[in-house]
Amino acid sequence: MSNENQAYITALLTIITDAIITVDQTQRITFFSQGAERTFGYQVTEVIGQSMSLLLPSRFVEVHREQFRAFAAGPEPTRLSFEIFGRRKDGSEFPAEVSLSKLSLNDQILFIIILRDIIEHKHAEEMLQLMAHCDSLTGLPNRTRFRDLLRQAVLAGQYENKSVALLLMDLDQFKEVNDTLGHDRGDLLIQHVGRRLKEVLRPTDTVARLGGDEFALILPLAEAGHATLVASKVLKALEEPFEIEGLPIAVELSLGIALYPEHGSNADSLIQRADVAMYAAKRSGSGYTLYTPEQDPHSPRRLALAGELRHAIDGNQLLLHYQPQVNMQTGRITGVEALVRWQHPQYGIVPPDQFILPAERTGLIKPLTQWVLKEALRQSRDWNQKGLPFNMAVNLSARNLHDSQLPDRIAELLEVNGMAPSFLELEVTESAIMQDQMCAKEILTRLSKMGIRLSIDDFGTGYSSLNHHPVNAIKIDRTFVRDMTENQNNAVIVRSIIDLGHNLGLEVIAEGVENHETWNRLLALGCDAAQGYYMSPPVSAQEIPCWMKESPWGLA
Template sequence: MLLNQMSVRTSFLIGMTVVGLLGLFFVLASGDVYRDAGLAQQRAALGEQVRTRISELRHELETESQRLVLLVRSEPGFMTAAASGKTALVVRQLDHLFDRPGFSSGRARLAKLQLLDADMTVLASSGQGVPETILSQPACASLYSVAAKRKDTEISRPVTGTCVADKNIYHLSIHSLDERAASGFLLVALDMTPRLTGPENIFNLPVYLSLADGAPFYRSANWPRAEEAENYVVAEQAFNVTPRAPLRVGVSQDIRAFKDELVLAGHNFTAAAVAAMLLVAWLVWLALRKVALRPLQALALQLRKARADKNRLGEHVAVEGGTEIAELSAGFNSMTTRLKELYESLESLAFTDPLTKLPNRTLFHERLEQAIEDAKRDYKPFALFLMDLDRFKDINDTLGHQIGDKLLQQVAARLRSKLRDIDTVARMGGDEFAILLPAVNDKHATMAARMLLQALRTSFRIDEQTLDIGASIGIALYPDHGVDANILIQRADVAMYAAKNSNGGHAFYDGKIDQHNPTRLTLLGELRHAVEQEQFVLYYQPKVDLRNLQVMGVEALVRWNHPREDLLLPDTFVPLLEQTGMIRSLTPWVLNESLRQGQLLQDQGLPITISMNLSVRDLQDPYLADAFAEQLAALQISPRWLELEITESAVMTEPERALEVLARLSAMGLRIAIDDFGTGYSSLSYLKKLPVNTIKIDKSFVIGMERDENDAAIVRTSVDLAHNLKLEVVAEGVENEETLKRLSELGCDTAQGHYISRPLSAEELAVWLKQSSWAIERNPKLLRLHK
């Protein structure tokens, strides 16, 4: 795996190094082989030299023996003496020959002459200083028996041999004195010991002689010692004449000079091989570098540039090299061109909406991040718009996606035409668009929003159809509404839905309506704990009957006894309870507390009706009536002392289910009141179906009666409508005496507001009911009525 991570250059250098080391190994190994072969050849040459010299020595000895025999034969009187059989005469003749100067002229010393008969019996013998017993030793005597056993046809040929006796080496030859050996045989014994031993031996080298049994016979003084054996080569040769007396000749030769020459030759050969290898490697490197490495480096460099900078994609590289490199270069250039095209295509797909050709969500986020960085640097605000088309879903579902797509394309073109070059408009998905306006404040943002909304009010013409749409724009400003991209988008989204709900076309972000506001999230967590710990308390606001100006009931208003913030009003936390569904956990507590307070007041002789509010969540609970019945029965309180207030919007959320729940509550004897009448969207047909006893006119109309005749007309109409439906009317928001008188003149039944009394605690209410000018005790008839 490591090899796959190496560069071509490194791989080549490693490969060449390995090849070079292998070559050097083989050179050194071959040097050892050549050295061993040279030594073997030297040993063989020395052995051949030994054989040659021994052969020459034998030939020399045989020649000398022939010469001596001829001299003996030609000696006057010798042949006659030999034929006479007179031993003394023959001995004198032989001694005479020994004494004759020049008789024995060879380098081998003549040791013995013997006259033998046909049975190889010694007839006469002559020898200077050589005992007669020497030749009778077994090693030499064996030659006699060999000569005696010859056939008649072989008698004329001499018998030769070598024997070792008495620390001397003899060359023996037996010759017939005539063709038929009638005169006997002549034995010539030549001592060749000086020729094989001594410093002037025939080899001119140290000599070692041994017998067949390995016993040493002679060793030269300069024969190499054991520790010097590696500097010498030894050759051995058998010098055998008779089987019983074999002799082995060993010769040693100093090869230190030869070995030095071998080492020098090996070094020269190794140096030459290394030089040749380096030369070849250099030539291969030059060739490879030209045809492969440089082209590959150029391609790799271009690849790194393209990886670092996508704009370098598509740049071609011109390289020179072999066929394969040319094909690789052409393929690389073709690939980088296609990669550039593919990258541009992918970049377009990644950052551009394919339908409208506007920037998509990803690119818009990048530009928003960049706008934040620019704004931080230049200290300039900017505006973020999120826009959602109105009625687009109806058009898409009714006329089809093709018409919807064309509409989105025209909307995109119209938006783009109204904006500056530095502005960004993007399609976030579906019918939602985002607009980024650098360097604008809230006034400029308002003008831009109105301009865009006006541009979209003009009808669109698509496939001979005229389409009208609207839009809602949510606006978030940097840095007023956030300094983070995600927060700005989230808050612009909150503002957009606020614009939709208000039908105002556009809206700026307001933290009060933001469900993701950190304060709201903290409050939500505390609310859960408050519900579990019952940290709530009821306050009661009295209601006065305008026909007799006497209190006739109270509305129970919940307060949160917050551990840090004191009492919190319902507007702060009730919407959260309704949105999360926790209101359904609070309703039983309010019911129980209201009934308990009503019972306490009745026990004090203050019988009044208590009203409590129900939420939309309560009206969706099919078991609500059962819970009320159970609680009323537990406290033994008559249902007529409890009134339930509901809003129009709560009823209209799920009118059928609400109607069913209210019908069951009404059947139990509970009074039902419509709260905030005139602010919802309920129809008269539903109002007629509801088991309602009372309507409460919203305080926004009551407060404005003195200065706005339209509000007064709404109040008058509401009173007349209620009375025509046989319903009672309660007016909220009475802040002064004039309003109270006006309501009385319009025929309103009941009034409620701060002019009469602010919301009171249970303790304050008990006192107020006894001491107030509206007190129930001032009217005994009313007291009897309640009883």
């Protein structure tokens, strides 16, 4: 080899960060690169002629020696990749990725080891795993991990023929803490609550944070008596005010209990029944309540539907109906609102009020909303291609306004369908916005900047601050519109909402218009658009073109 080539190879080996080591057939080290010196902490003079076992933890020496012998004896393969633990000069151990090759040189076998320290990679993997399963604020298991743990607890209960208890709880009036003291102090309170809950439970029990002010407790192999005892201990533990930056803050909570197998045979049914019990406790002010069927007279069907909803989303059982929205000045359709229905194989058409709320409480609202958006935009694209270019309105829930990935998913669906953002209108309720105004404002602002129209649904039933949210329209709640011709108070409310909306530069849409008299009254008040059975009930996508041709409200 020329001096020039030798210098080049030497320079190359100097800058390569991986450890490059060669050993002979007796597993003695014959070459040790500068990368190897940096990785193991040995100088080259300390290792040349030494056994490879110098670089391995003692407990792995024999295992790797046999692996090495087997590799040396076999004709194939000529390269082997695996992970090992290395040992540095100071005795510390680290995970490493190894590529082992064999090379015949002058009738001798030489083994080349390229080793990379992957401890940072392992730490990153562990961190990602932690982030995927742990709540970032409290370090407790998050909703995803909670569901896995609950399923495992139920399986253990089945195997051992034992009971399992699920306790769901949330803090009463927690929103007032955030509004009064700020979200930073609210976060501190949540952290303190999580720590105090862990102190109450056994090591075998689980505390999880499901989001917001919601927590869940899983008690494996626990009967009703033990579950109610734990509930009492939790209430007592949280009686003591929390001191947050010198301020004593008292919390109250509502807690619902459901038992396997008494109240449910799987994780989904337990969550639903514990949720029913929690709201029963909230209504009664009793602190905690053990589930009973009387708390939810429709529970058998409701729980069955909740358990089947995921299959319905994946199994093409959902469909959309569309209710036209009519411009009151032109008398022509300007858009439709997409309303989801469930074509259940046993119950027929299931209205949304029987599955939307359970979907919100079980986390299924995200895939459900994704399905509705995907189908609505696909249908809007088809109508546009047939010369029916009107807006498509889709409802969002409170949980959707906590989904930071929602704007990106909507942008992707718009692009896939070749639809301009201005054709999509997203409706959110006042109550959804009020649950977390800061988070709602962030999501709504991103959507607005994309060019999507935003409207506040059921306006007049809450206390939203229109000045702080980038909305284009408000929809007057049907409870005020429906009897405004007979109820003077409702008529005054409708007039005030129309005036308020126009003063803020917003379009005003009235829902629940069911007769000609109501239409005329709204028209006289200057309402911009209307929606209701007077113009059309919700109809299927197949019926819309026919309705457009035959209805006096069709496109101009």
